[in-house]
Amino acid sequence: MFRAIAVRFLSKQAVSKVPERNYIPRRALMYVPGDDYKKINKAFGLDVDCIALDCEDGVALNKKDARSNIRAVLDQGKPQKKKNYDFGVRVNSIESGLCHQDLESCLTGRNLPDTVLFPKVEEGDHLKWFADEIRHLIKNNGKINLIIYIETARAFINLNEICKTAMQLSKRFNFIPSALVFGSDDFCANIGQRIHWKFCMHGKKLVLVAKAYNLQAIDMVYIEYKDLDGLKLQCEQGMRMGYTGKQVIHPGQVPVVQEAFLPTKYQIEWAEGLLKSFEEHQKSGKGAFSYRGSMIDMPTMKQAQNIMKLANLAE
Numbered sequence: 001m002f003r004a005i006a007v008r009f010l011s012k013q014a015v016s017k018v019p020e021r022n023y024i025p026r027r028a029l030m031y032v033p034g035d036d037y038k039k040i041n042k043a044f045g046l047d048v049d050c051i052a053l054d055c056e057d058g059v060a061l062n063k064k065d066a067r068s069n070i071r072a073v074l075d076q077g078k079p080q081k082k083k084n085y086d087f088g089v090r091v092n093s094i095e096s097g098l099c100h101q102d103l104e105s106c107l108t109g110r111n112l113p114d115t116v117l118f119p120k121v122e123e124g125d126h127l128k129w130f131a132d133e134i135r136h137l138i139k140n141n142g143k144i145n146l147i148i149y150i151e152t153a154r155a156f157i158n159l160n161e162i163c164k165t166a167m168q169l170s171k172r173f174n175f176i177p178s179a180l181v182f183g184s185d186d187f188c189a190n191i192g193q194r195i196h197w198k199f200c201m202h203g204k205k206l207v208l209v210a211k212a213y214n215l216q217a218i219d220m221v222y223i224e225y226k227d228l229d230g231l232k233l234q235c236e237q238g239m240r241m242g243y244t245g246k247q248v249i250h251p252g253q254v255p256v257v258q259e260a261f262l263p264t265k266y267q268i269e270w271a272e273g274l275l276k277s278f279e280e281h282q283k284s285g286k287g288a289f290s291y292r293g294s295m296i297d298m299p300t301m302k303q304a305q306n307i308m309k310l311a312n313l314a315e
């Protein structure tokens, strides 16, 4: 009897799941230097899933008062656009010594950003520091999404611990872990490399861990911003790895990335047909069947559902 209760208790523990979260599309995550009003206004006119006003590397060291501009923009209220979008602020890293001032400026005004983008996270303790900061700064039960940057060798070594800590802290503090970003430029600097975009092993690891925690995975910046063919190719490679979006730095990159992270017309037509066929076969009692020459069963049906979910979300 006691054993049966213990087994039931343990199995309940074992099946405790990572929470499902509201999916906020972030196909293109667009950086806008926070000290540049002209670029900020331009960004609000673009059809882009996510705008990130930057305090960090897009801003010169002698312009770090960008945080005051950003506060002024936040105080005016999130500019409305035809389609909703994610409005974020990328603060400086803890190591820079500027992060506290950035958070204080951006999280204590009339309006919160939707999301804080937190660079150069290297260990779970960085998130504990962050949680403690926002506990003091955010009032009135406000909540923000958190995007975590993985961009150093140490961060890759500690990746699981970072995500686990984020999940645990988010139960008690006012943030929702939303995504991991692969900061490949900083990663190159950290490991003493020149820019090179074939970091498949690291990129894949990031996707794998992100998915294990129901987080989005956002791919590297393509700094050759005039080369749109190269950008498209890199988007396709990232998407095939499981990335859900990509960082962008220039308005010209936005349509390419927004489009690339959508299912194609062919994929949608395939998925719609498959789902219909799956339902019919389920009714007639067949778990596995043939569809356009392939064996289909539950996992393929789930893949088709993923395609349709993405297609519907981005409409």
Ligand SMILES: CC(=O)SCCNC(=O)CCNC(=O)[C@H](O)C(C)(C)COP(=O)(O)OP(=O)(O)OC[C@H]1O[C@@H](n2cnc3c(N)ncnc32)[C@H](O)[C@@H]1OP(=O)(O)O
Residues within 6 Å of the ligand: 031, 032, 033, 038, 039, 040, 042, 043, 054, 057, 058, 185, 186, 221, 225, 249, 250, 251
């Ligand atoms: C590794 C990382 O951390 S990446 C993130 C940090 N880096 C950044 O944020 C860089 C952001 N991007 C930029 O600063 C610029 O795009 C640059 C420096 C790459 C090129 O700048 P420019 O030579 O001015 O680009 P260009 O002249 O082609 O710009 C065309 C228009 O787009 C605007 N624009 C360019 N970049 C951006 C941007 N990121 N956001 C909004 N508008 C922009 C320009 O202001 C210009 O507007 P206009 O036509 O109304 O005059």
Ligand SMILES: O=CC(=O)O
Residues within 6 Å of the ligand: 149, 151, 182, 183, 184, 185, 186, 187, 220, 221
């Ligand atoms: O922050 C982004 C990067 O590539 O570094």
Ligand SMILES: [Mg+2]
Residues within 6 Å of the ligand: 057, 119, 151, 183, 185, 186
């Ligand atoms: Mg970086």
